[in-house]
Amino acid sequence: MSYDSSEDGFDREIEKLGIRIKDMDQLKVREDVFDEITLLSLYKLVHRKWITAIGGSISTGKEANVFFGERGEQDLAIKIYRIRTANFNTMSEYIIGDRRFSGIRKNRKDIVFTWTKKEFSNLMRAHEAGLPVPLPLVWDRNILIMEFIGEDERSFPQIRSVHLDDPAGVYEKVLSYIGILYKKAGLVHADLSEFNILYGDQPYIIDMGQSVTLDHPRAHIFLMRDIININRFFKNKCDVRNSDTIFTEITGITRPASTTGDT
Ligand SMILES: Nc1ncnc2c1ncn2[C@@H]1O[C@H](COP(=O)(O)OP(=O)(O)O)[C@@H](O)[C@H]1O
Ligand SMILES: [Mg+2]
Structure with a gap:
């Protein structure tokens, strides 16, 4: 044309x-x-x-x-x-x-x-x-x-510009989404942050072009990065858990040094 x-x-x-x-x-x-x-x-x-x-x-x-x-x-x-x-x-x-x-x-x-x-x-x-x-x-x-x-x-606003009444509850919810994405959908978001979560009546995950299946060689590095991003966003709003612990809870893997990706 x-x-x-x-x-x-x-x-x-x-x-x-x-x-x-x-x-x-x-x-x-x-x-x-x-x-x-x-x-x-x-x-x-x-x-x-x-x-x-x-x-x-x-x-x-x-x-x-x-x-x-x-x-x-x-x-x-x-x-x-x-x-x-x-x-x-x-x-x-x-x-x-x-x-x-x-x-x-x-x-x-x-x-x-x-x-x-x-x-x-x-x-x-x-x-x-x-x-x-x-x-x-x-x-x-x-x-x-x-x-x-x-x-x-x-559009609902990105979560970074929303006042959360119950940040701890939202934090746990987002972590549970990362876990479900990994365990049930077999995916790692790979660009999860306060920019790619919209917040209305509840948090919504968006922007998944870069998300990868678990067999991607860097899947676990991306997962760790997602967890660290979420912890960074929530840490001055509520108590956050250790990122290694979260990683192990989700994957069942005790994180080897090679998956850090945050150095
Ligand atoms: N399904 C949707 N419904 C409403 N707004 C959306 C939707 N998808 C994207 N947006 C809006 O567009 C913005 C950018 O979308 P996103 O998928 O994150 O693209 P980018 O790759 O440019 O970051 C979002 O922050 C949101 O404001
Ligand atoms: Mg985006």
């Missing part, structure tokens, strides 16, 4: 999608996000009725942009991984070594598509293990559509 990338041209492209655009300014030519592949992919998702409206931008992160969306009455989060500015090397490290995705080719586009698919399957596994994560609905190329975690079109 080729498209006219002037602002007018972009508007026409979006119009052709046949959806109601809630905040056109947010979607105006952003070459880095809405390249041809992304538009084509959006096109397809709209055509297949996975998206009926695209709203404003929720977040512009290092690797991805997140937009509010709707599918009829259902609110959506639309996460779009940028192809041009993807951190190829970091992504490769988390993909190579995860047997589910080891067969992929190694160009930038393929890495980003695999990353998107990987986040979809990680969220699905976590969901099936009973964890509060956004339910992933569909992915296409570099776009992931998932359940919206928030209310009145506003």
Whole structure:
């Protein structure tokens, strides 16, 4: 597909999608996000009725942009991984070594598509293990559509900016989620921190593109790092437990020195 990338041209492209655009300014030519592949992919998702409206931008992160969306009455989060500015090397490290995705080719586009698919399957596994994560609905190329975690079109805040009435209770809950993720879903989050936990009626775990299966050679290093991050966040809010003890409780492994990763 080729498209006219002037602002007018972009508007026409979006119009052709046949959806109601809630905040056109947010979607105006952003070459880095809405390249041809992304538009084509959006096109397809709209055509297949996975998206009926695209709203404003929720977040512009290092690797991805997140937009509010709707599918009829259902609110959506639309996460779009940028192809041009993807951190190829970091992504490769988390993909190579995860047997589910080891067969992929190694160009930038393929890495980003695999990353998107990987986040979809990680969220699905976590969901099936009973964890509060956004339910992933569909992915296409570099776009992931998932359940919206928030209310009145506003995401729940990251836990770092919430006052917690019962920090000790929330701490234990988050640790139990790390344990369930490991034992039931067979995954390590690998980027768990106060940035990737949203807090509304309860904590929700998000952002699982980098999560790996337990056979990844660095899975235990990532797990230890997650535990240390959570302890660091909670330590001035409530008593925290020793990170080695937590690691052993979750894995059944007495932590050998080689898994520290925090040195
Ligand atoms: N399912 C969702 N529902 C509501 N808001 C979301 C959802 N997913 C992401 N967000 C919002 O977008 C931000 C970035 O999402 P995240 O998945 O952490 O991407 P990044 O890789 O850029 O860190 C989150 O902090 C949150 O504000
Ligand atoms: Mg994040």
